[in-house]
Amino acid sequence: MKRVLLVNTNLERAPYPVPPLGLCLLADALGARYEVKIYDGVFDGGRNLIALVREFNPDFIGFSIRNIDDVVMDREIFYMDDILEKFIRPVKKITDVPVILGGSGFSIFPAELMAMTGADFGIVGEAEAVLPVLLDRIQQHMDTSDLPCLITAKSPEVQAGLGLEYSAPVQGRFAGIDRRIDFTPYLSKGVYSIQTKRGCAHACIYCTYPLIEGRKFRMRSPSDIATEIEDAHQRLGYITFEFVDSTFNDPEGHAESICREIISRNIKVRLRTMGINPRHANEQLFELMLRAGFVQIDATPDSASPRILKNLCKGFDLVSIERMALMIRKFDIPTMWFFLFGGPGEDEVTFRETLDFIDNFIDPADLVYMNAGLRIYPRTPLYAIAEKEGRIAAGQTVFRPPVYYYSANIAKNRLDQLIRQAALLRHNCIPALETAxxxxxxxxxxxxxxxxxxxxxxxxxxxxxxxxxxxxxxx
Ligand code: B12
Known part of the structure; x- marks a missing residue:
């Protein structure tokens, strides 16, 4: 049986270490046809990787590239140098088996990362369907050029399938993260990640999620999700489960069904989630979430200025954010709020509109995270806006150094100053640079x-x- 080594190159442990869910799903997808091992770099930092390569002697090596940079302007942590130095280069030095790249960061900058790493193949976006076929074809020396979302060293410019509308169902049953990696260090420091669907049907101008996951929501069944939580809970004890969907409560009704399923099984767990979309937030949802075990949520409206919400194409308005904020307070769900300043059209007036919302609607016991500058990603509407406004040259790479968009209507220094002042007057407002x-x-x-x-x-x-x-x- 051929051997596949999958390497998690994520070295970031802030705000907490995240387990390599994607690689675990791929290991499942490769199934019984391959012997698969996952090397998790989060806690080992590459130290034992070479020994493992020598011992396991893989026929294929896949590197998962999740984070490229930290998306905090002025701090600008760029992860790729370390990833190259600690994982990819040392491995390539001792073996010449085919190297395959993938992961969300890779999916945003595939051509740049193929060139930087000298990898043989790369898969953009989800890889459960394509990776097993690719490995089969490589072994049989067959042509791979028709495989969707595949990039090869010989034709890194052929980004076949980019923007592809995925239609395959998302894997239902799943063996579990802790069955694929040593989950022990995550027990105290991290969370257990759960994905309830793929895809994002929204069109926020700066966002990469639709590029990585496709634009159509594809849901897992609430029963499969609850079973995964129930089983992992039985194996691991009282841990926190975190939903990693782009928005948890989309499309309408799915989140409610998941909560009902968890409640009906009487599973006693701690749950948290990113992105609650204000448009589909309602009292019944929050009630069900509390009963299911939610202890914390993230709310990511980005702005509370009607003009900026429109310019960012958020798909919801200020009234729906206010309604959601009132519900959050009514149900007292601990919430981390995220605002992103400096988008197209931002000025002092729109900044104050958001600040007014923070003052009037957010519980001072809840955290408000204030970031400024929008990371420009390729193939997004923001990239086109930046090009049109002459902020970037036509076709310019925004990979390195990371390029940020800043509204022309307010000087960067002034916006930074407004954020600092707002944070000085409000103990719960934290500028992005001061997160730790x-x-x-x-x-x-x-x-x-x-x-x-x-x-x-x-x-x-x-x-x-x-x-x-x-x-x-x-x-
Ligand atoms: C959930 C999430 C978070 C959560 C994580 C919670 C958790 N428990 O995991 C939180 C909020 C904590 C978070 C934090 C951060 N995040 Co985040 N996050 C995401 C998000 C929305 C989903 C990631 C996920 O779990 N996907 C589900 C799994 C199943 O998919 P996957 O791992 O990508 O794997 C699939 C494919 O990529 C592929 N694949 C993966 N590996 C490989 C390997 C090979 C060889 C192949 C062939 C294929 C392949 O196949 C897999 C299965 O289909 C992504 C955006 C997105 N939609 O992808 C951003 C994203 C990964 N985050 C990003 C960033 C920057 C960060 C932070 C650095 C931000 C910060 N400054 O704090 C931190 C880093 C945290 C850390 N410790 O690493 C960026 C990375 C891009 C970039 N600019 O570098 C993304 C892409 C968002 C964006 N801005 O576009 N994040």
Whole structure:
């Protein structure tokens, strides 16, 4: 049986380490036809990779490239140099088996990463269907040029299938992340990722999700999702499960069905999710989410200015965000809010509109994350806008250095200053550059949580300490 080594090159552990769900799904998809091993670089950082390659002696090596940069302007962590240095180059030095790339970061910049790494093949987007066929064809020395979303070293410019409308159903049953990798380090520091669907039918101008996952929602059945949670819960105990969908409550009704399924099985778990879309947020959803075990959500409206919401093509209006905020307060669901300033048309007036919303609608116990500058990605409407406005040259690469869009209606320094001022006056507003809390603050939070046996999300404890330290003039 041929052997496949799948390498997770993600070295980032902030805001917390994320398990390589995509690679685990691929290992399942390669099934019984291949012997598959996953090397998880998150905690090992490449140290034992070469020994594993020598011992396992794979016939194929796949590298997953998730993060390219951190999307925080002015901090600009660029991950690729380390990925090349710690994983790809050392492996290529000792073996010449075919190297295949994939992952969400790769799917955004496929041609650039093929050139940078010297890989043989790359698959853009989901790979459960294509990867097994590709490996079969390579072994049989067959032509691969008709495979969708495949890029080869010989024709990196042929991005066949990019923007392809995926139609294959998303894998239903799944063996589980912890059955594919050592999940122990994630038990205390991380979460168990759950995907309930693929695709994003929205058209936010800067966003890559539709490019990575396709534009059509393709759902897993609530029963398969609940079974995955139930089984992992039985194996791993009381862990936090996190939904990694672009938006959890889309299309309408799916999130509700998942919650009902979890409730009906009486599974006692901690759940959290990214992206709640205001358009489909309603009281019944929040009620069901609380009953199912949600302890925390993210709300990512990006702006609360009617003009900017329209310019970003968010697909919802201020009224729906306000309605959602009122429900969040009514049900007291701990929420991290994310705002992204500097989009097309942003000026002092629109900035203040968002600030007014923060002041009038967001619980001061909840966190408000303020980022500025929109990362420009290829093949997005924002790229076309930036090109048209002459911010970037026609066809310019935005891979490295990462290029950000800034509204022409407000100077960057002024916007940064407004964000800093807003954060100084509000203990719960955190500028993107200051995301990591002080170690002393974390230590105090841990202590308080232990003494009072607090179950609330860590960010709420930290925010209370932050407010106290501000009052005491410590920060
Ligand atoms: C969920 C998510 C988060 C969650 C993670 C929660 C969790 N428990 O996992 C949170 C909010 C914490 C987060 C944080 C960050 N994220 Co994020 N995140 C995502 C998101 C929406 C989904 C990722 C996911 O789990 N997908 C589901 C799995 C099943 O898919 P997958 O891993 O991609 O695998 C499939 C394919 O890619 C492919 N594949 C994967 N590997 C391989 C390997 C081979 C060889 C092949 C052939 C194929 C292949 O096949 C797989 C199965 O189909 C993506 C956007 C997106 N839609 O992909 C952004 C995304 C990955 N994040 C991004 C970034 C930047 C970050 C942060 C650095 C932001 C920050 N400054 O904090 C951090 C890093 C965190 C970390 N520790 O790594 C960027 C990366 C691009 C870039 N600019 O670098 C993305 C693409 C969003 C974007 N801006 O476009 N993120």
């Amino acid at each position: 809390p002080l170690p002393e603050m974390v230590a105090e939070a841990v202590e308080i949580r232990k003494i009072h046996q607090l179950e609330e999300p860590m960010f709420r404890t930290l925010l209370r300490i932050r407010a106290k330290w501000r009052r005491e003039g410590k920060i």
